Amino acid sequence: MTDKRPRMKRPAAIADLLAEIFQDKPAGKRLKEGKIWLVWERSVGEQIAARARPAAFRDGTLTVSVDNAPWMQQLTYLKEEIIARLNKNIGEELITDIYLKAGSSSIPVAERPPTTTPCRIISTEEQQLIQDHTASISDPELKLLISSLMGKHLERN
DSSP: OOOOOOOOSSOOOHHHHHHHHTTTSHHHHHHHHHHHHHHHHHHHOHHHHTTEEEEEEETTEEEEEESSHHHHHHHHHHHHHHHHHHHHHHTSOOOOEEEEEESOOOOOGGGSOOOOOOOOOOOHHHHHHHHHHHTTOOOHHHHHHHHHHHHHHHHHO
16 A cells, blocks of 8 residues: 555645745745735734834845835834834844835725714604605605615704
8 A cells, every 4th residue: 555644633724834835935035025014013013013014125124115204204213123023023034124114104905993883762753853854755764774774864963
């Protein structure tokens, strides 16, 4: 009988397999650099991540776009700590310096939490006002729709 390979303890992650395949190739270097964007928020925290984002990486220098000058000033003082945290989370000494530049942190819209205004309960007088305004509408579906819209408007204003 032929020799069987030993059973895997658990399936290997594709990222780990790619890193192993491209280990000593330029693509392997790019995979390591790509980890910067993956560990950014965990490394710097939500507050900084909301105002600063990695923009580019080249020859050990990470370029970070920062929303405004006060945050640039603050991050200037935190550079060494940020570098240490990023390198720790990446698993190797990849980043040697951080260059801060003014610009939008360009957080994708999908990642921003939805903004909702708190609703209030409409009063019985307001409910009566809605009924009075929609009483002349004969189509029940249209009447319900307009009543609902008026109610939502009053809840939010």
